[in-house]
Amino acid sequence: MQLTIATAAALALVYARSAFAVMGIDTPSTLVQCQPSLLAWHEGAPPYYLSVIPGGQPGATPLKSFDAVNDLSRTWVVDIASGTVVTIMLKDSSGAIAYSDKVPIQGSQDNSCMIPAAAPAPAPASATAAAPAPPANGASVSPASPAPASQPPAAPAVSPTAGQAPPPPASRPTGSQAAVASSSAKPSSGANRASVVNGFAGLLAILGVALF
Known part of the structure; x- marks a missing residue:
C-alpha cells in the first residue's frame, strides 16, 4: 500500500512538472x-521556428530567419557582422x-560567410556639352561678331496703270527750238501798233454815229 502511494505521488509530480513546464531558449x-x-x-511543441532579431527589440524585423x-537545438554559422547585438527568438x-x-x-x-554588399550603380553621364578644344597653333579664338542689321528695302517703283503708256522721258530743247519758241512767245512791235490804230478808228466811228 505504501508503494502504491509513493508511485502515485511520483506520477503526480511528473505530471505537475509537465503541466507547468514553460518553453525557453x-x-x-x-x-x-x-x-x-x-x-x-x-x-x-514542435516544429520550432528560430530567428535572430536586433538585441532587445521583440517587434523588430528579423535579421535572419531559419527553416522550421x-x-x-541547431548549429548556426554566425553570418551577421561583428559588433551587432542580437537576441535569439524561438516560436x-x-x-x-x-x-x-x-x-x-x-x-x-x-x-567568408558574409554576403558581399551590392556595388553601387554608376552615376549617369553628364548631359552638359563638352567645351570646344583650343586650336592647335595656340591662337585665341574670338567669338563671332553679330551679323550687320539688314538695310531697309528700297521703295518700289511706281508702275503705270494698266492700259496707259508710260510718259516719255523729259528732254532738254535744242538751241534752235529754244529760239523759235522765244520768237513765237513775243508779239512783234508792228502788230501792236496796228492793233492800237484799229482801236482808235473804231472809237471815232462810234462817236460819229452818236453825233448824227
Whole structure:
C-alpha cells in the first residue's frame, strides 16, 4: 500500500512538472563572426521556428530567419557582422514565444560567410556639352561678331496703270527750238501798233454815229 502511494505521488509530480513546464531558449555564451554556435532550447511543441532579431527589440524585423526544425537545438554559422547585438527568438507550433538575452557578436579574421554588399550603380553621364578644344597653333579664338542689321528695302517703283503708256522721258530743247519758241512767245512791235490804230478808228466811228 505504501508503494502504491509513493508511485502515485511520483506520477503526480511528473505530471505537475509537465503541466507547468514553460518553453525557453538558452542564451549562447558567445557568438563569433563566421564561427559555428550551438543554439538550444527546451519544452514547447514542435516544429520550432528560430530567428535572430536586433538585441532587445521583440517587434523588430528579423535579421535572419531559419527553416522550421523538430529538434531542440541547431548549429548556426554566425553570418551577421561583428559588433551587432542580437537576441535569439524561438516560436513553437502552438504560438508560444521565448527570447534569449542580448548577445554581442564578436569579431574575427574570417569573413567568408558574409554576403558581399551590392556595388553601387554608376552615376549617369553628364548631359552638359563638352567645351570646344583650343586650336592647335595656340591662337585665341574670338567669338563671332553679330551679323550687320539688314538695310531697309528700297521703295518700289511706281508702275503705270494698266492700259496707259508710260510718259516719255523729259528732254532738254535744242538751241534752235529754244529760239523759235522765244520768237513765237513775243508779239512783234508792228502788230501792236496796228492793233492800237484799229482801236482808235473804231472809237471815232462810234462817236460819229452818236453825233448824227
